[in-house]
Amino acid sequence: MAWTRNEMAERAAQELEDGFYVNLGIGLPTLVANYIPDNINVWLQSENGLLGIDEFPTQATVDADLINAGKQTVTARKGAAFFSSAESFAMIRGGKVNIAILGSMEVSEKGDLANWMIPGKKVKGMGGAMDLVAGVQKVVVLMEHCAKDGSPKIVAECSLPLTGRLVVNRIITDLGVMDITPQGVELIELAKDVSLEQIQAATGVELITSNLAVA
Secondary structure, eight states: OOOOHHHHHHHHHTTOOTTOEEEEOSSGGGGGGGGOOTTOOOEEEETTTEEEEOSOOOTTTOOTTOBOTTSOBOOEEEEEEEOOHHHHHHHHHTTOOOEEEEOOSEEETTOOEEOSOOTTSOOOOOTTHHHHHHHSSOEEEEOOSBOTTSOBSEESSOOSOOSBSSOOOEEEOSSEEEEEETTEEEEEEEOTTOOHHHHHHTOSSOOBOTTOOOO
16 A cells, blocks of 8 residues: 555655745645644745745635746745745745755656656646756655556656756655665655565666665
8 A cells, every 4th residue: 555645745744844945846746735844944935936835725815816836826924925936036046945846757767857748748837847956955756656557757767858867866656765876766765555566566767775674
């Protein structure tokens, strides 16, 4: 049994530290905001010029003019700042964002990321992803381990157009947590009730397991 989407987001939230400036990609990564530990203070940033995103609005609190970069309505926390997208990207390109948690369609064993288009299909597009992977201090990919057709999304070489080369630090999927190392993809944590054989069979490269703590 693998992690659910909410459990994946909860695990990704453990990557955050007190005082971090954080960018959450569209889709699954937005769920991470629901699991930020109460004992840490983090600031969620959006490429369209908002620092201090709060929880998603209710019917009573929704403001159609207050949206994130994925066009979802959001709320702003106390102390939030609004600014132009130019200043927002200056913050990203200047290395001021501590971590970005992004979705992906493919990740290579070297840390190449492909998350912005599938030729012939309609997807959201690049957005700020190219700037994020080049500018933030740490890139964590949060995605399902396999595509809808069952093919692995962690591969030797990406077949889709790249967002960035050698940019991914950590991958969190429904099957486990892996780090990109100079030697390859190192498995550091298995999801609940997932076996080593199961995650290896679903991965397009050989996993390094020498430091895996098996319960």
